[in-house]
Amino acid sequence: MQFLYLAPVGLVQAKADGEITLINPISAQLLMPLSRDGCLDNLFTALQDVAPDVRRLCQAFTAPRGRICDGVHIPLHGGGRRDGPGILALSIVKLDAGRLMAVLQDVTLQVQRDRQLRQSDAWLNALLASVADYALVSLDREGRIEQWNGSIGRVTGHDDAVVGSSYAVFEPDDMTTAERARDLLREADASGWSVDEGLRLRADGTPFWGSAMITPLPERDPAAADTDPAYCLVLRDISDRRAASESWRQAVFADHLTGVANRRGFFHAAELELGRACRFPRPVALVLFDLDYFKRVNDTHGHPVGDAVLRAFADLLRNTFRAVDVVARLGGEEFAVLLPSTDAAQASAVARRLLAAVEGMTVRVDGAAVNFTVSAGVAEWDPQLGGIDDLQKRADRALYAAKAGGRNRVVGWTADLAETAR
Ligand SMILES: Nc1nc2c(ncn2[C@@H]2O[C@H](COP(=O)(O)OP(=O)(O)OP(=O)(O)O)[C@@H](O)[C@H]2O)c(=O)[nH]1
Numbered sequence: 407m408q409f410l411y412l413a414p415v416g417l418v419q420a421k422a423d424g425e426i427t428l429i430n431p432i433s434a435q436l437l438m439p440l441s442r443d444g445c446l447d448n449l450f451t452a453l454q455d456v457a458p459d460v461r462r463l464c465q466a467f468t469a470p471r472g473r474i475c476d477g478v479h480i481p482l483h484g485g486g487r488r489d490g491p492g493i494l495a496l497s498i499v500k501l502d503a504g505r506l507m508a509v510l511q512d513v514t515l516q517v518q519r520d521r522q523l524r525q526s527d528a529w530l531n532a533l534l535a536s537v538a539d540y541a542l543v544s545l546d547r548e549g550r551i552e553q554w555n556g557s558i559g560r561v562t563g564h565d566d567a568v569v570g571s572s573y574a575v576f577e578p579d580d581m582t583t584a585e586r587a588r589d590l591l592r593e594a595d596a597s598g599w600s601v602d603e604g605l606r607l608r609a610d611g612t613p614f615w616g617s618a619m620i621t622p623l624p625e626r627d628p629a630a631a632d633t634d635p636a637y638c639l640v641l642r643d644i645s646d647r648r649a650a651s652e653s654w655r656q657a658v659f660a661d662h663l664t665g666v667a668n669r670r671g672f673f674h675a676a677e678l679e680l681g682r683a684c685r686f687p688r689p690v691a692l693v694l695f696d697l698d699y700f701k702r703v704n705d706t707h708g709h710p711v712g713d714a715v716l717r718a719f720a721d722l723l724r725n726t727f728r729a730v731d732v733v734a735r736l737g738g739e740e741f742a743v744l745l746p747s748t749d750a751a752q753a754s755a756v757a758r759r760l761l762a763a764v765e766g767m768t769v770r771v772d773g774a775a776v777n778f779t780v781s782a783g784v785a786e787w788d789p790q791l792g793g794i795d796d797l798q799k800r801a802d803r804a805l806y807a808a809k810a811g812g813r814n815r816v817v818g819w820t821a822d823l824a825e826t827a828r
Pocket residue numbers: 663696697698699700701702704708709710711712713716737738739809813
């Protein structure tokens with residue numbers, strides 16, 4: 407009895423002919439406005455104006471007990487009123503031959519919300535269907551693709567199996583790291599958006615040049631689950647635009663001998679990366695490489711062979727470092743690699759691997775077989791530094807120490823190196 411009274415929904419117990427034997431206050435509240443004479447003694451009579459079929463439905467139910475109807479929506483007074491409930495949900499259970507139990511609930515708001523949601527979904531789907539050269543991807547808090555839609559299929563060729571993968575799935579494996587993918591989300595959180603341009607892959611492996619903009623969704627609930635939508639990624643295929651600007655970029659930013667970035671390209675890319683590292687603190691490492699006794703290679707084999715050695719070394723750099731790293735020839739036989747989201751220890755490890763590869767390599771050109779070694783200086787970005795020039799100075803000191811220490815080695819910058827240099 408107490409349960410009936412306190413239940414958060416309307417409960418009515420009635421006899422088989424609808425005569426009400428028990429009714430709780432919520433039911434009375436919901437049914438009273440429907441009653442023609444202000445009495446509430448029969449369930450079927452109370453509902454006859456809005457749900458005339460209920461009586462027949464119950465009488466036609468011949469099983470000894472069971473569910474007669476479940477959550478049937480009953481619009482009141484022509485579909486809704488300004489005051490009071492507009493839609494009731496009605497469930498009726500036959501308890502035994504002589505007793506029915508009806509559950510009544512005001513679902514007006516719920517139905518309205520469902521309708522609004524369906525409308526928004528329809529709008530969004532119409533929008534996505536008409537977008538031809540953009541993929542609109544919703545991402546969860548961790549940057550995982552939260553839902554598939556047609557625009558993703560059109561631009562990237564991925565089907566719904568891509569749901570749950572990191573948005574880095576659109577990038578070649580060596581173009582990004584989990585940390586960098588997270589960095590771009592953090593950048594979007596802090597400044598409202600982040601944009602990243604670069605090589606992307608379609609599901610069939612064909613590459614395209616993409617521009618990816620990530621924006622955090624407005625009014626995100628901090629208590630929402632990790633898998634709820636948190637960001638919107640707009641991925642555009644800008645291969646055409648890129649092709650037009652590529653020859654210009656090559657001329658301005660690429661080294662004519664080796665094809666890696668030139669000094670100008672390096673400083674341009676480094677300023678951008680360090681700008682990011684300042685706004686969203688993360689490690690960035692710089693490695694400077696200088697070929698050992700390179701003058702001897704030129705003197706012994708001639709300048710064209712020296713050029714071939716420089717090209718072979720640049721190829722090795724490109725193959726050893728990730729595509730996300732900036733590889734450049736700063737001039738002569740000096741090369742630089744900037745490694746985003748990498749600390750000095752990690753950069754030194756890669757540099758040592760590279761030195762070992764150089765030691766095992768022989769460059770064969772014009773009948774000459776050249777073996778050579780390389781020295782490397784490593785420094786890590788420190789927000790106290792003024793800019794890329796200061797970082798380069800530190801790596802330079804470390805490189806000088808590597809040369810002074812006997813060459814063919816990697817030295818990391820330490821504060822006492824600054825003292826030595828002075
Ligand atoms: N083939 C070729 N040689 C170059 C190029 N640019 C600079 N060099 C040569 O690189 C050599 C650099 O020599 P040094 O600065 O004395 O240094 P090193 O002989 O490598 O000795 P350490 O750096 O002290 O180990 C010089 O002979 C330059 O002529 C280039 O584009 N092609």
